Amino acid sequence: MITVKHLEKSFNGHVVLHDISITFETGKTNLIIGRSGSGKTVLLKSIVGLHEIDSGEIWFEDTLFNKLDFKEKKKIRKEMGMLFQGSALFDSLTVEQNVRFPIDMFTDQTLEEKNERVNFCLQRVNITNANNLYPSELSGGMKKRVAIARAISLQPKYLFCDEPNSGLDPPNAILIDALIKEITEEYMITTIVNTHDINSVIEIGTNIVFINEGKKCWEGNKDEILHSDNEELNDFIFANALAKQLKKHVGK
Amino acid sequence: MAMIKFLTQFGRYFLLLRKVFSRPEKPYVYYKQTMHELLYLGFYSIGITAIISFFMGAVITLQTAYNTENPIYPTYLIGLGCRDSIILEFSSTITALILAGKVGSSIASEIGTMRVTEQIDALEIMGVNSASYLILPKIIATLFFFPILTLLSICVGILGGWAAGTSAGVITSANFIYGIQYAFIPYYIVYSLTKMFVFAFIITSISSFQGYYVEGGSLEVGRASTKAVVFSSVMILLFNVILTQLLLS
Numbered sequence: 001m002i003t004v005k006h007l008e009k010s011f012n013g014h015v016v017l018h019d020i021s022i023t024f025e026t027g028k029t030n031l032i033i034g035r036s037g038s039g040k041t042v043l044l045k046s047i048v049g050l051h052e053i054d055s056g057e058i059w060f061e062d063t064l065f066n067k068l069d070f071k072e073k074k075k076i077r078k079e080m081g082m083l084f085q086g087s088a089l090f091d092s093l094t095v096e097q098n099v100r101f102p103i104d105m106f107t108d109q110t111l112e113e114k115n116e117r118v119n120f121c122l123q124r125v126n127i128t129n130a131n132n133l134y135p136s137e138l139s140g141g142m143k144k145r146v147a148i149a150r151a152i153s154l155q156p157k158y159l160f161c162d163e164p165n166s167g168l169d170p171p172n173a174i175l176i177d178a179l180i181k182e183i184t185e186e187y188m189i190t191t192i193v194n195t196h197d198i199n200s201v202i203e204i205g206t207n208i209v210f211i212n213e214g215k216k217c218w219e220g221n222k223d224e225i226l227h228s229d230n231e232e233l234n235d236f237i238f239a240n241a242l243a244k245q246l247k248k249h250v251g252k
Numbered sequence: 253m254a255m256i257k258f259l260t261q262f263g264r265y266f267l268l269l270r271k272v273f274s275r276p277e278k279p280y281v282y283y284k285q286t287m288h289e290l291l292y293l294g295f296y297s298i299g300i301t302a303i304i305s306f307f308m309g310a311v312i313t314l315q316t317a318y319n320t321e322n323p324i325y326p327t328y329l330i331g332l333g334c335r336d337s338i339i340l341e342f343s344s345t346i347t348a349l350i351l352a353g354k355v356g357s358s359i360a361s362e363i364g365t366m367r368v369t370e371q372i373d374a375l376e377i378m379g380v381n382s383a384s385y386l387i388l389p390k391i392i393a394t395l396f397f398f399p400i401l402t403l404l405s406i407c408v409g410i411l412g413g414w415a416a417g418t419s420a421g422v423i424t425s426a427n428f429i430y431g432i433q434y435a436f437i438p439y440y441i442v443y444s445l446t447k448m449f450v451f452a453f454i455i456t457s458i459s460s461f462q463g464y465y466v467e468g469g470s471l472e473v474g475r476a477s478t479k480a481v482v483f484s485s486v487m488i489l490l491f492n493v494i495l496t497q498l499l500l501s
Contacts, residue, residue: 086370091366
């Protein structure tokens with residue numbers, strides 16, 4: 001479980017996150033939703049420690065993460081996996097080397113054990129016969145799946161996904177969403193997903209937090225979100241014509 | 253304001269170096285990475301170093317010959333002049349300036365691209381010291397290989413001088429060979445290698461610094477690459493003066 005308490009973050013005097021308090025539960029796909037520029041990515045990067053926060057607390061289970069020094073943070077970071085918006089695969093490494101990288105770096109496994117783990121992770125995300133390809137030779141969806149394989153290679157306790165299906169066509173986006181949900185439940189991971197994709201909200205949102213202009217505006221699940229009377233949330237969720245029709249239908 | 257900015261950058265540079273020289277997580281992974289950098293930053297620079305050194309040696313010989321056309325001067329002095337110019341200045345400083353362009357821009361753009369595509373963030377999330385993992389192998393590789401390139405440059409430069417001098421008919425082969433052996437001071441080689449050792453560190457650390465702190469997109473990566481070459485070149489010229497005074501005075 002990850003708990004954020006009264007988190008504040010600003011850049012050059014401009015407040016980006018204001019008094020954010022959220023609990024992200026284990027074994028659930030926790031979604032942070034909001035418009036572009038609402039502070040979702042800053043929040044996610046603050047939680048993982050890529051941004052120093054101004055004030056507040058970030059707890060990983062019983063450990064106050066933001067007060068740890070570099071070495072202590074490193075221990076928790078080894079339990080994290082992250083899927084970045086642009087996949088962030090290492091260009092100079094093949095698919096296999098990318099997935100093996102964390103294992104090489106932090107374990108003393110034999111080559112056989114490493115290969116076994118790499119192949120297991122790649123099979124888990126349905127990537128076959130691509131071990132020797134470079135990221136530039138992969139499609140967007142494949143890159144995301146390889147990035148997920150790399151993120152789970154060390155069996156993380158926490159999985160962070162920054163807009164995992166941005167730039168993907170709807171079927172591929174649903175595939176990635178489903179994969180994240182399956183992995184979360186299968187390995188009892190605490191997963192936090194940043195998204196502004198409404199399909200993701202409907203598909204995998206077991207615990208949803210809506211951020212607007214750096215403030216937490218709403219919290220609930222995918223069933224509650226359709227019936228919410230929060231005006232800002234409704235403006236965001238039911239922004240297009242199809243969604244407005246859905247809202248009318250739900251209202252009836 | 254400019255002074256504050258300069259001091260801030262100066263401080264960030266040394267903070268980065270502190271991160272770079274911290275204990276490696278997995279020495280074997282760093283060893284592999286260093287071998288990779290030796291190939292890309294060192295071995296693949298042999299061609300350009302050899303070509304430039306050959307023509308540099310040729311021009312030095314011809315210019316020395318045309319400027320010392322006097323019966324008082326023995327012709328073997330052309331060989332001596334060529335040798336000393338190459339060893340003392342050209343093989344270290346000029347080669348370093350060329351490598352600042354080739355290797356420096358490559359390092360800055362590689363690390364800069366990794367920064368803007370969040371690959372460095374990915375390393376940090378995994379718990380890897382990204383500065384050390386990306387920069388330390390590059391520094392070790394260039395500190396080791398650039399002095400080798402200097403030795404190569406000296407040899408090829410002198411060969412170029414011999415080829416140009418004898419084919420243009422300004423000096424005989426025997427006189428040139430006598431000239432390059434005459435009054436040879438071995439310390440000049442040490443001086444040249446020491447300079448290149450320092451230049452290698454300047455090129456790699458400054459270029460890595462420029463790439464590591466890129467903010468923005470591809471445009472900023474390009475700018476960082478240009479800054480890396482400019483700052484490295486200026487620092488090479490500055491340290492050339494300092495080292496010459498320290499080592500030859």
